Amino acid sequence: MLAYHQRSKHQFQRYAAGPDGMDWNSQPDPFRTYAGSPRLELPLLDASAGPGYAELYQQPSIAPQPLDLNSLAALLQLSFGISAWKQYDETRWALRCNPSSGNLHPTEAYVVAQGCFGLVDGVHHYVSRDHLLEQRCRFADVERVLPTNVFLLGLTSIHWREAWKYGERAFRYCQHDVGHAIAAVRYAAAALGWTVKLLDSWSDVEIGRVLGTDRSEDNVQAEREHPDILLQVSPLTGTEAVKPEKLLRASGAGGWLGQANTLSVYHMHDWPAIDEVAAACTKPETQESTWQASKLPEPLNSSCILSxxxxxxxxxxxxxxxxxxxxxxxxxxxxxxxxxxxxxxxxxxxxxxxxxxxxxxxxxxxxxxxxxxxxxxxxxxxxxxxxxxxxxxxxxxxxxxxxxxxxxxxxxxxxxxxxxxxxxxxxxxxxxxxxxxxxxxxxxxxxxxxxxxxxxxxxxxxxxxxxxxxxxxxxxxxxxxxxxxxxxxxxxxxxxxxxxxxxxxxxxxxxxxxxxxxxxxxxxxxxxx
The missing domain is CATH 3.40.109.10 (NADH Oxidase)
Incomplete structure (x- = not known):
């Protein structure tokens, strides 16, 4: 990991290893999809509603919206959804609410839900282009695995999307994008009056098993996704952190559906240093952190009047x-x-x-x-x-x-x-x-x-x-x-x-x-x- 950090530095006399030029024929598809997965179209957000931006930082906080399909869809749209399309001549590309290095978007989002009306209990993949959920896993009729009014949002990274353009330094950019996404989710949740907690005790292996990124049979020729984090989202405050055991049983016994698409028909370059550092940085199960921020004066005023x-x-x-x-x-x-x-x-x-x-x-x-x-x-x-x-x-x-x-x-x-x-x-x-x-x-x-x-x-x-x-x-x-x-x-x-x-x-x-x-x-x- 230390060796990777050193070799991926840009120096005045040389740049970190990367492709000599852009191979546009192998540009990755910006949208991952799962062929054969049932799809659920989500309602689009009413952009005329919602609290003011400055209200996000005020306490007491915004009154929470109930957890249902409409509010879940709003969270996904404000976190990972398309914000606009840009076009120049015949070329058209999407912009999203969560920023990304080179607009390449290595971050994928998954919803793990139980008891949300209109949504099958299980694991679902979000497709921002079409604002829909693809059902990846249907939980069997098992015990309650999530607390009431709680769902999980899982984030993964497809390192190839960044490596296609940036070479060895791409692993850094993928992690930047995870950070952007973590904050994007929190801001979207705040607009709904919800809370978010990063489940920092989970291991990467446990996250991969719950989200299905470890299922090689569903990713036969697809670029691999690396599990990053699970975020616990709720309209309630003070909910206890979800533990892995019940969810691992539910995902293990559930019915999995869908085949991941291939993002590039070929790879002009592969960057083994990225796979090596990803393996070196694999997170084991750890103790839950108990650090809390100290109290500070109220945030300085903002003159922003926009929502x-x-x-x-x-x-x-x-x-x-x-x-x-x-x-x-x-x-x-x-x-x-x-x-x-x-x-x-x-x-x-x-x-x-x-x-x-x-x-x-x-x-x-x-x-x-x-x-x-x-x-x-x-x-x-x-x-x-x-x-x-x-x-x-x-x-x-x-x-x-x-x-x-x-x-x-x-x-x-x-x-x-x-x-x-x-x-x-x-x-x-x-x-x-x-x-x-x-x-x-x-x-x-x-x-x-x-x-x-x-x-x-x-x-x-x-x-x-x-x-x-x-x-x-x-x-x-x-x-x-x-x-x-x-x-x-x-x-x-x-x-x-x-x-x-x-x-x-x-x-x-x-x-x-x-x-x-x-x-x-x-x-x-x-x-x-």
Whole structure:
């Protein structure tokens, strides 16, 4: 796993191993389907309803909607559904509510349900293109395996979808996408007044057996799916975490249906390093984590008047920025504030580990804040450690006027646009926005807990990305993730040595430019419902 991380780094003198060019004839099908599985068409969401985006962060929380087929369909549409289609000449492609590196979408979603009216008890695969569920497993008439008003949402990754374009670095991007999806589910659930809990004690083997990804007979020529997580979703609070035993019996005795489709007719390249790191990061069964976030002041105010549904469905990845526009400092503070975990506040109440990632910020155009290099501590206890690890030339100046609960430090006052551009693989978008950032993870200490935590680090980074995506939309600007950056170049710029801290993901926010050549089409205009 450590060897993979090193070899998948981009360096100034060379990029990580990847294809020499795009083989469009083997481009993966963006939608997995199961031939022979019974299909259930889902009702489409009424986008005119729902709470305001700012209400998602207020307590007491939004009144929960009952768990039925309509609300389940709404959760799936807001988490993984199509948000729009784009078209240029004869080429057409889908955008989804959950972002993905290169819009390649390696993440698949499964519903495990019992007692939901209109839905057969069992395991179902979600097809976002058609907004429907494919029945993969029908539970026999067995004991109650899920608590009342609880269902599970399982996520898996098809690594090939990302590897087709990005080669060995693709495993990282798949984990980012899992993190984006975790947060997307939590935001969608919050709009329904529901709670979500990541079942962190389950092993990958147990998840694979329940979701059916271990069934080689159903995936004869299909690209393999790797089990990632199970999320427990409920309109109730305080429900006890579901244990594996009963569900394993139910799925083992159930009737399985369907054959997975092949995504590419051939693979020009295979990347054994991805299979090796996936095996090395396999998670065993562990104890359930008991960490809880400390109480903080109420989230800083948002001026957004749009609904949660509008913000979620209008989210886009910016392709370029105008290089001129700025954001107010209070908006900047609000964005940082929403990256901090609070009890009962999405999306961070979904996971149960302390923040392992801090933010290194390249500030370009924030009104009232001097351009420069900044550090935001999401875990204030790491401050003393980072002072010893970072360059001795940094000034560590607290930002005037910054709320006391936001540990924001200026390291260097300077024009950082050239540095941000260079470190993000010479991409202009890192310099043309209001700010860009690197997500710096406590790498060695985290991996000491177990090699599977490597994936969790990227999940946390993806969750941060999703928070920033939605906060950018709420502020009237736009964000985008940056997966291409020079890893060790970032570390050297900070004065870091060794592997104690590692940069895992970059992100940038600014005023977007619109490509007027592209036509935007409705998400589900092709459906007759």
């Amino acid at each position: 949660a549904i509008e913000i979620i469905q209008q989210r886009r990845s910016a392709q370029s920025f105008d290089g001129i526009g700025s954001i107010p400092i209070n908006v900047f503070f609000r964005m940082l504030d929403m990256t901090l975990p609070r009890p009962g506040i999405p999306p961070w109440d979904e996971i149960s580990w302390a923040p392992r990632i801090d933010l290194v910020l390249f500030v370009h155009r924030v009104d009232g804040l001097e351009p420069g290099l900044y550090l935001f501590l999401r875990n204030a206890e790491r401050g003393d450690t980072l002072r010893t690890l970072f360059s001795k030339e940094f000034e560590w100046k607290r930002v005037d006027g910054c709320p006391a609960h936001l540990p924001l430090f200026r390291l260097v006052a300077a024009d950082m646009r050239d540095a941000a551009r260079a470190l993000s693989c010479h991409q202009e978008i890192a310099a043309d926005g209001a700010f860009s950032l690197g997500m710096l993870a406590e790498h060695e200490a985290s991996l000491a807990l177990g090699p599977w935590v490597y994936r969790q680090l990227f999940w946390e980074a993806g969750m941060l990305g999703q928070v920033l995506y939605l906060e950018a939309e709420a502020a009237g600007v736009r964000g985008t993730g940056i997966g291409c950056f020079f890893d060790d170049g970032v570390h050297e710029a900070l004065g870091l040595q060794g592997n104690r801290m590692q940069s895992l993901y970059h992100f940038t926010i600014g005023v977007p430019l619109t490509d007027t050549r592209l036509q935007t089409l409705p998400a589900y205009g092709h459906l007759k419902r």
